[in-house]
Amino acid sequence: MPEGHSVHRLARQFGSVFTGERLTVSSPQGRFSAGAAQLDGATLVSALAHGKQMFLRFDNRLVLRVHLGLYGAWSFGGDETFRGASSIGAPRRVGESEQPSDDGAASGYGGPPAPVGAVRVRFVSAHGWADLRGPTACEVITGAEEKAARAKLGPDPLQPRSDGTLFARKLLSSITPVGVQLMNQAVIAGIGNIYRAEVLFLQGINPWRPGKQLHDDEAAGLWEDTVRLMKDGVRDGRIVTTTPEARNGRPKRSAPHYVYKRTGQPCRRCGTAILAALMAARTVYWCPQCQEH
DNA sequence: CGGTTATGTATAG
């Protein structure tokens, strides 16, 4: 499922294939027919990701706000300009990369296929198409509403101008456990359940430690690791946090994480069994030895 | 074919 890196890849894909293109917009499923009608025939001006939300700005001054939620995903197809991504969002198969193939991007483009499944929105340009399924949020808003939505979000580690010290200030100002705060999009925008578990492991921090008890260098370390790992995620289209040494030379796909979904398995650093527990309605994973405090 | 599961969040109580 999509954490911030997937949404940044989506914004990049939309920007590269649809900017300046006049778009036919429809809702084959019917649940977004009114919104699609507002955008139909407009031209995409720009695409922006902030945390897990994407904002598509059109030349009629309207904005489409999309949040994929737990199982939303986009699929793409078209001519050679669409090379690079055919599906981004919730994995359609376990472990699937977000750029599984170049099918449909080889040569020519004969128009979009008949919609498969519940397609909330379909965009069609002269060069290709994009289908959205299963989003938590998909709504047409104004520029002012976009500004208000973004004002509620904390700094995004993937935005070049974002401020890690603002994240640190927010984190250290509350006694709320650090593992809860990392999932709070007002504190830091874009982290999800995998990055939460992995950056806490890398910094050796127990998920239950109150934010107020963290030291400045630990907050800075969390920010720096998050920036580095999420940039890797944007580049690779998947979340890989382990080093080649930690993987014992095995391929990335066989040992991508240190603790996420590794309950009961030995820690890759110390061999202690990884623990799991529910924290703020999501399962958090940690090594009780490496992350004792 | 039905139940389970998932990288998320809003709302009710």
Added chain:
DNA sequence: TATACCTAACCGC
């Protein structure tokens, strides 16, 4: 804290 939302792949029967 619990539940609803509402999508598709996967797994066991």
